[in-house]
Amino acid sequence: MTAPRDLKYTKSHEWVRIDGDIATFGLTDHAQSELGDITYLELPEVGGAVTQAEPFGVVESVKAASDIYAPLDGEVVEINSTAVDAPDLVNKSPYDDAWLVKIRIADPAQASNLMDPDTYDQFAEESAH
Amino acid sequence: MGEQSQPESAAETVRKTPLHDRHVALGARMIPFAGWMMPVQYTGIKDEHQQVRTAAGLFDLGHMGQVDVTGPDALTFLQSITTNNVADLEPGGAQYSMLPTPEGGVIDDIFIYRHLEGDGYFVCINASNREKDVAWMQEQRANRSDLDVTVKDISDETGMIAIQGPKAIDIVQRLTDTDLSQTGRNHWIKATVAGIELMLARTGYTGEDGFEFYGPIERVEDLWDALMDAGKDDGLKPIGLGARDTLRLEARMPLYGNELSSEITPLEAGLGWAVKLDKGPFIGREPLVWQKEKGVPRKAVGFRLLERGGSARSHYDVEVDGRKVGFVTSGAMSPTLGENIGLALVDADVAGVGKPLDIIVRGKPVRAVQIKMPFYKRPM
Numbered sequence: 490m491t492a493p494r495d496l497k498y499t500k501s502h503e504w505v506r507i508d509g510d511i512a513t514f515g516l517t518d519h520a521q522s523e524l525g526d527i528t529y530l531e532l533p534e535v536g537g538a539v540t541q542a543e544p545f546g547v548v549e550s551v552k553a554a555s556d557i558y559a560p561l562d563g564e565v566v567e568i569n570s571t572a573v574d575a576p577d578l579v580n581k582s583p584y585d586d587a588w589l590v591k592i593r594i595a596d597p598a599q600a601s602n603l604m605d606p607d608t609y610d611q612f613a614e615e616s617a618h
Numbered sequence: 619m620g621e622q623s624q625p626e627s628a629a630e631t632v633r634k635t636p637l638h639d640r641h642v643a644l645g646a647r648m649i650p651f652a653g654w655m656m657p658v659q660y661t662g663i664k665d666e667h668q669q670v671r672t673a674a675g676l677f678d679l680g681h682m683g684q685v686d687v688t689g690p691d692a693l694t695f696l697q698s699i700t701t702n703n704v705a706d707l708e709p710g711g712a713q714y715s716m717l718p719t720p721e722g723g724v725i726d727d728i729f730i731y732r733h734l735e736g737d738g739y740f741v742c743i744n745a746s747n748r749e750k751d752v753a754w755m756q757e758q759r760a761n762r763s764d765l766d767v768t769v770k771d772i773s774d775e776t777g778m779i780a781i782q783g784p785k786a787i788d789i790v791q792r793l794t795d796t797d798l799s800q801t802g803r804n805h806w807i808k809a810t811v812a813g814i815e816l817m818l819a820r821t822g823y824t825g826e827d828g829f830e831f832y833g834p835i836e837r838v839e840d841l842w843d844a845l846m847d848a849g850k851d852d853g854l855k856p857i858g859l860g861a862r863d864t865l866r867l868e869a870r871m872p873l874y875g876n877e878l879s880s881e882i883t884p885l886e887a888g889l890g891w892a893v894k895l896d897k898g899p900f901i902g903r904e905p906l907v908w909q910k911e912k913g914v915p916r917k918a919v920g921f922r923l924l925e926r927g928g929s930a931r932s933h934y935d936v937e938v939d940g941r942k943v944g945f946v947t948s949g950a951m952s953p954t955l956g957e958n959i960g961l962a963l964v965d966a967d968v969a970g971v972g973k974p975l976d977i978i979v980r981g982k983p984v985r986a987v988q989i990k991m992p993f994y995k996r997p998m
Contacts, residue, residue: 522649524663525860527950528958529928533982547980549928551663551951552860552981 490518491610493584497600499542505560506583507600512561515588516548520531520614524550527579532568532590539563539592541599546589550578559560561599563592567587624996635680636777636838644856652745652886659858660669666861667953670824671994674783675857676845683748683773683932684832685755688738691765696730696739699758699901701884703894704739707732712804712821713876713926714892716884717751718902720868722909723880726751727872728823731806740776740817740832748773758901777838781845781854782828784996788816790829803827812844823862825869826996864950867951867959868994870920876932876947877918877961885909916944917969921990923958927984930960935978943968946977954994960986 496504502520506513521527529549539545544556545565567589572578578587604612632650641648657678659666669675685754685889687696696704702715711732717725726747731740743751752771759769762833781790791798796809806819818835831841844853872878877887884893885906895907909915923930930949935942947962962975971990976983 525659526662529926531928547928549951551864551929551953552658554928554931 490615492512492517492606496584497603497605498612499558499560499603500548500612501542502613503558503560505600505603506588507594507597510594510597511562511566511591512594513588513591514545514557514560516543516557516583517613518583519617521580521583523617524552524555524579526551527576530573530576530579530589532573535564535565535568538550539565539590541602548576551561556590560590560603561592562595564595565590567591588617622649633681634836635678637678637680637842639956640839640842641678641856646856646858648857654745656681657856657858659860662954663858663860663864666855666857667864669853669855670783670826670857670861670865671954671996672784673853673855674781674785674789674828674849675824675855675861676842676849677780677782677857677862678842679778679830680835680838681745681778682778683743683745683751683771684776684778685743686738686770686772687740687741687753687755687840688733688736688770689738689765689767691767692737692739695759695762695765695767695769696741697898697900698762699743699755700730701893701900701902701906702730703897704730704732707739709734710805710807712806712819716878716889716892716952717754718746718884718900718906719880720901721880721906722883722902722905724874724878724882725880725886726752727874727889729819731817731819734808742778742830742832747874750797764874775835777835778830779838779841779845780822780824780828780830781849782822782824782826782857783854784826785849785852787830788824788860789845789852789854792848793844798829803818812841812848814841814844816841823869823871824865825871825992825994826865855919863948863955864953867948867950867961868952868954868992870961870992873948877963882916882963883909883914885914886914886918914966916963917966918947918961918963919969919975919987919988920993921960921962921975921977921986922955922958922993924985924987927977927982928961928979929958930977930979930984936962936964937976937978937983938968938974943975949977959989959993961991 531547539559548556641657696956934946
């Protein structure tokens, strides 16, 4: 699956949708495919702070536990409790139903550190080998 | 997303089994494991796990090691370096056993198959312990110049595949004239399957019925293809190491490095049934006799998590009332039960079905209760 055109990406395989001062984070299709069957999501509480390139949550698959890194700094304004209750949603719909958190962006300039879809596709393909 | 733990080192030379290209063509994710590139999963661990529980799965076990022990004193020699009673084996019989350390810990857990004829035995050992086991066996043989016995590492010429699941026997039966119903659990026969002469052992590591095949390494690809073809209408699928691990965990079969190590005795690990202290002298017997008399300080227990908080994983701490009482040896979301289960090695005084444990997951205690094992038993 090619990365959706309207999102930006991290090297740790998170995606971010920027909509005004709100950013939505999720895991990419490549990430869910590498992780395999996802069994558990641990997300921060609303009101918590997240920091770019620092872990803000945990995703577990049958295989292993992995940290999820924040693409941007900000304050958590909403978490996807549907995905927490049914973590396999991340496998089924990584870019839509299984968004993870929404944050209020602290520093819009940080977006310049993120990858565009073409760069990410190439990066994901290379990291798969 | 980033791995919290890095279990594998890819630095050393990694070997490929004869089936490597087939795994890649089947879309497997390949990982380095015990010095080999092995498939960890093809379609998904849960999916593959259920396939083995409900139909049948095929496993490439080309990484496993095999040793032939032959000569008039093979029995005496094996008795001296293993925990189970090798004398119980009739020709064609197989048994689970362990190589103990002089201190009563475990060098490896193994399967011993008595040859159909003659004085010899065939021993299957873990991939990760192959060099260590062979060196240990050679060293012990050298210490016993009074014995006429030969220890030979035959891993490089031996191919190994397993087929496991309720449909496994039917699938193999289509490829051989030998009546497989005559071969009982923990026995092996020589048979020709798909034109290939093989050792067919009714053993396995999944909790299901099935066979493990040992044969000439140059015929492994032919055997794999013939089995895949014979089983396609029964839903036979290739199974990776990921599901192999969840299958063996549900069946409460130990994994060396998790449930067993040189620092854990077989009695602590709950494998006393494979330790025959009255069989005569063997390496490590005295500390094990002593431990049996005094009582084990630690016990292997099974548990399930009572609240959401992630899965228990190997080496997580276990506490009771805020006091550390042990550690998790294996844990996973059980595909069959749909619950988080695990095995832990805990102080004997907190062990007991129904008793509580706290599993420390990322610094936070998650409530668990000890439950009966195995977690899964196949319907008879």
